Amino acid sequence: MRKLLVTVLFLLCVVGTNARDSVAVRTSSIDSMQYLSTVVVYGVKPYDEVIPAQVLSGKVLEGLNSHSVADAIRYFSGAQIKDYGGVGGLKTVDVRSMGSNHLGVFYDGIQLGNAQNGQVDLGKFSLDNIEQISLYNGQKSDVFQSARDFGSAGAIYLRTKRPKFQDGKPYNLNFTMRTGSFGLANPSLRWEQKLSSHVSMAFNSEFTFATGQYHFRYRRLFSDGTLAWDTTAVRHNGDLHALRVEGGLFGVMSEGSWYWKAYYYDSKRGIPGAVVNNVWKTAQRQWDRNFFTQGSFRRRVGDRYETMFNAKYARDYLRYLNPDTTLMYVDNRFWQDELYVSSANKYTLLNDWDVDLSVDYKWNYLNSTLDNFVYPTRHTLLAAVATAYTWHRIKMQASGLFTLVNDRHQSRSNGVTLKHHSSYMRRFMPAVFVSYQPWLQHDLNFRAFYKRIFRMPTFNDLYYTDIGNIRLKPEYATQYNVGFKYQRFFTHGLVNGVKLSADAYYNVITDKIIAVPRGSGQYRWMMMNIGKAKIRGIDASATLALRLPGQVLIDLNASYTYQRAQDYTTPADRGYGGTYKGQIAYIPWHSGSAIVHAAWRDWGLNYSFIYVGERYHTSANIPVNHEEPWYTHDLSANYTWHVGKVKLKLALEVNNLLNQYYDVIVNYPMPGRNYKMTLKFDI
Numbered sequence: 026m027r028k029l030l031v032t033v034l035f036l037l038c039v040v041g042t043n044a045r046d047s048v049a050v051r052t053s054s055i056d057s058m059q060y061l062s063t064v065v066v067y068g069v070k071p072y073d074e075v076i077p078a079q080v081l082s083g084k085v086l087e088g089l090n091s092h093s094v095a096d097a098i099r100y101f102s103g104a105q106i107k108d109y110g111g112v113g114g115l116k117t118v119d120v121r122s123m124g125s126n127h128l129g130v131f132y133d134g135i136q137l138g139n140a141q142n143g144q145v146d147l148g149k150f151s152l153d154n155i156e157q158i159s160l161y162n163g164q165k166s167d168v169f170q171s172a173r174d175f176g177s178a179g180a181i182y183l184r185t186k187r188p189k190f191q192d193g194k195p196y197n198l199n200f201t202m203r204t205g206s207f208g209l210a211n212p213s214l215r216w217e218q219k220l221s222s223h224v225s226m227a228f229n230s231e232f233t234f235a236t237g238q239y240h241f242r243y244r245r246l247f248s249d250g251t252l253a254w255d256t257t258a259v260r261h262n263g264d265l266h267a268l269r270v271e272g273g274l275f276g277v278m279s280e281g282s283w284y285w286k287a288y289y290y291d292s293k294r295g296i297p298g299a300v301v302n303n304v305w306k307t308a309q310r311q312w313d314r315n316f317f318t319q320g321s322f323r324r325r326v327g328d329r330y331e332t333m334f335n336a337k338y339a340r341d342y343l344r345y346l347n348p349d350t351t352l353m354y355v356d357n358r359f360w361q362d363e364l365y366v367s368s369a370n371k372y373t374l375l376n377d378w379d380v381d382l383s384v385d386y387k388w389n390y391l392n393s394t395l396d397n398f399v400y401p402t403r404h405t406l407l408a409a410v411a412t413a414y415t416w417h418r419i420k421m422q423a424s425g426l427f428t429l430v431n432d433r434h435q436s437r438s439n440g441v442t443l444k445h446h447s448s449y450m451r452r453f454m455p456a457v458f459v460s461y462q463p464w465l466q467h468d469l470n471f472r473a474f475y476k477r478i479f480r481m482p483t484f485n486d487l488y489y490t491d492i493g494n495i496r497l498k499p500e501y502a503t504q505y506n507v508g509f510k511y512q513r514f515f516t517h518g519l520v521n522g523v524k525l526s527a528d529a530y531y532n533v534i535t536d537k538i539i540a541v542p543r544g545s546g547q548y549r550w551m552m553m554n555i556g557k558a559k560i561r562g563i564d565a566s567a568t569l570a571l572r573l574p575g576q577v578l579i580d581l582n583a584s585y586t587y588q589r590a591q592d593y594t595t596p597a598d599r600g601y602g603g604t605y606k607g608q609i610a611y612i613p614w615h616s617g618s619a620i621v622h623a624a625w626r627d628w629g630l631n632y633s634f635i636y637v638g639e640r641y642h643t644s645a646n647i648p649v650n651h652e653e654p655w656y657t658h659d660l661s662a663n664y665t666w667h668v669g670k671v672k673l674k675l676a677l678e679v680n681n682l683l684n685q686y687y688d689v690i691v692n693y694p695m696p697g698r699n700y701k702m703t704l705k706f707d708i
Contacts (some may be wrong), residue, residue, distance in 0.1 A: 074166040075422050075460040076472055077510060077526070078182075079566065082157035085580060088622045088631035088661065092203075092211075092701075094158060094183060095147035099635055100618045101160045102564040102584035105611065108689040109297070116148035120179040121162065122560045122590035122612050123502050123532055126480050129177030133185055133286070135319045135337050136173050138363050140389035140403060143483040149290055149315070150183065153201060153213045154229045154271060157184040162528070162564075163476045163504060166458060168422060171335055171367040172383040172407035175426045175456065178478050178502045178532075185286075187275060188217040188225040195219040198708040205678070205701030207263075208236030220274075228272040237263025241694035242686040243300060260694060261306040262295035281324030290315040299692035308349055314342040317363075328373070335367040360392040377415040384408050395490045399434040403484075406430075418462040426454045430481055434488055434495075450499065454478050473507045486538055486552045494552040498536045506530040508564075521570035521578075532560040537594070555594055558609060562588040578624045585617040592644040604644035611690070613638040613654070629663045642691040655687030663703075672707040 079101045081089070089097055095116035099106050105119045117125040126143040129136055137145050159182040164175055174180065190197065196218045203211040213231035220226055239260050245253040273286025291314050298307030317339035325331045340362050347355040369383040385407040392400060411424035430450040436443040456476035463469060482497040508528030515521060537556025566584040573579065590609040598605045608614065615638035623630040636656040643650045663676035677700075684698040 075420050075458040076166045078159040078161045080159050085622055093148045094150040097158055102566050102586045109693045115146055117144050122588055123178050127178040127502055129180040131182045135335050140484050141361055141391055142485045151231055153231055154185050155183055156186040163474045168379055168381040168411035168413045169371040171369050172385040172409035175409045175424050188227050190219055200706045203703045206699035207239055210234045224276045226274055231269045233267040235265045239696040258305050263297040265294045267292035283322040285320035287318040301692050310346045312344040316340050331371045333369040337365040339363040358394045362390045364388040379413045381411045391484045397437045397490055399488050401434040401484050401488050404431040420460045422458040424456045428452045469511045471509045476504045478502050482538055498554050500538050501535045503533045519571055521572050524568040527565040529563050534558040557593040559593055560590040580622040582620040588612055602645050602647055607644040607646040608641055610643050611640055613640040627665045631661045633659045658682040674705040676703040
């Protein structure tokens with residue numbers, strides 16, 4: 026029994042703390058560093074990830090004053106959120122200035138897709154059912170993955186909560202109620218049930234209602250610095266009614282595991298438009314219905330072979346209504362279908378040498394009520410070959426991704442099909458990752474990677490009526506990265522552990538897909554490949570865990586990003602008002618964040634800070650396009666207690682503590698100081 030206990034503690038040490046030299050284990054509420062009393066375990070961590078991810082999980086993730094996944098991702102270095110304001114406003118992520126279409130978002134290991142416009146609205150995904158968020162630059166450092174995992178310049182992995190049972194308890198029941206500013210009412214329910222010794226079930230449902238109304242201050246200056254106007258108004262048409270339902274089965278078997286789940290999201294919302302030309306209220310509306318079902322099966326066969334099979338079907342509905350006839354009356358509906366299957370196979374040639382072959386197939390179809398719509402269909406075949414080799418303290422990974430895309434669409438006029446079209450595209454894209462640990466006794470790693478990748482034009486880019494351009498080429502990204510990571514844990518003293526990491530990178534985007542005016546009409550646009558961008562940057566992060574007298578535990582996390590992201594599209598466009606070598610729109614030179622989590626007995630205190638430096642809202646870096654820096658301070662406190670077998674937790678939050686008024690996107694004002702109260706019941 027003693028040997029078994031020591032073995033279990035050793036595994037917890039390896040997986041939970043990633044410590045290489047020595048780890049002390051004592052009781053702590055900080056998930057990133059687990060401590061149990063009296064037992065000290067010494068060991069060396071297996072040398073696994075070449076490029077480690079940025080991770081938010083456990084108490085740190087729970088303590089953030091964030092409701093959606095997009096809100097939490099703001100704390101990662103190198104990530105920029107485009108937030109159009111309001112509870113129901115669109116929220117997308119751009120990592121290292123490569124554009125949101127180059128970022129893959131994976132939900133329990135399978136990608137969330139949107140063939141129509143390539144955008145994944147992360148505001149739709151609540152943190153209530155999320156256990157961990159990971160951000161990888163380049164790709165996940167694991168050769169055993171689907172071919173699609175190799176196909177993005179960066180990736181966000183969302184891992185949902187899995188059923189966990191303690192003390193022979195066959196079920197867990199959690200009810201959460203949030204209320205606060207903007208007329209928010211947000212109840213959610215989670216139920217976990219053990220069906221057998223090998224199978225369990227989880228069900229999660231959430232409803233969100235909010236009026237979305239908030240006061241904001243609108244202040245603008247003339248180019249000479251004098252005041253143009255300064256007024257206070259109320260943000261309208263930001264209401265949201267949303268229902269999310271998710272359920273799944275989870276199983277374990279000898280040498281393997283599997284899961285199957287279904288997801289449904291239904292919402293109707295107002296679209297808070299831009300505040301321009303003295304127009305403070307818009308009437309645009311949007312309806313969404315998103316459904317998908319997916320599953321994964323993973324099993325080891327013998328000592329050297331491991332296989333994984335993934336499958337998914339998704340159907341999305343979108344209706345957009347603009348009833349304003351003074352501009353253009355629009356009432357468009359879109360239906361997307363996606364079918365995806367994947368097979369990954371890893372074989373261990375030697376103890377330190379793995380190879381993998383992964384093959385994916387994806388089918389996408391788009392239907393719409395647009396006039397003369399061409400009903401595009403896309404077949405995508407991906408095949409990835411990858412290898413990982415460890416030689417002493419050097420670990421290397423290399424992969425090659427072959428992509429074959431076949432698009433089919435129709436030429437139509439007045440509802441009559443004139444001709445069917447088919448086009449093919451073939452590409453092969455390589456990637457190389459290297460990590461080196463100079464000293465075995467010190468957890469210091471140097472890493473570097475090179476990756477070339479591309480992204481296909483979306484259905485809207487190619488086929489949107491009167492805007493799309495079927496001659497578009499794919500958009501390419503080339504990435505170079507060097508960096509280091511150091512961490513150390515202590516058995517005695519004030520400091521529990523420290524972790525430092527930094528990366529310098531250089532990215533080149535070519536054949537950039539942008540919208541440009543066509544003709545003299547104000548609303549006539551088309552898509553073209555004319556862009557080129559060069560991005561140079563530094564990402565840095567630090568984590569410090571402290572234990573103070575009186576059982577006070579403190580976890581501090583800080584991140585910083587410097588980016589010089591320049592537009593190299595048109596060399597002739599130099600000089601004042603030109604865009605050549607101008608900082609790309611909405612990319613700040615400096616940005617950063619800080620998170621402080623403190624715990625004492627049943628009390629918790631969380632403070633978070635976000636800073637976004639000066640930037641411009643176009644690549645013409647002139648005073649009229651300048652945007653001032655903005656920052657927010659958020660504060661929350663929570664208390665946990667028990668009533669019989671029921672565990673209760675009360676949390677109070679104050680967001681934007683100093684009531685700063687700011688825009689993330691110009692003319693889309695964000696809310697000032699706001700409040701939230703959360704009450705959780707665990708049975």
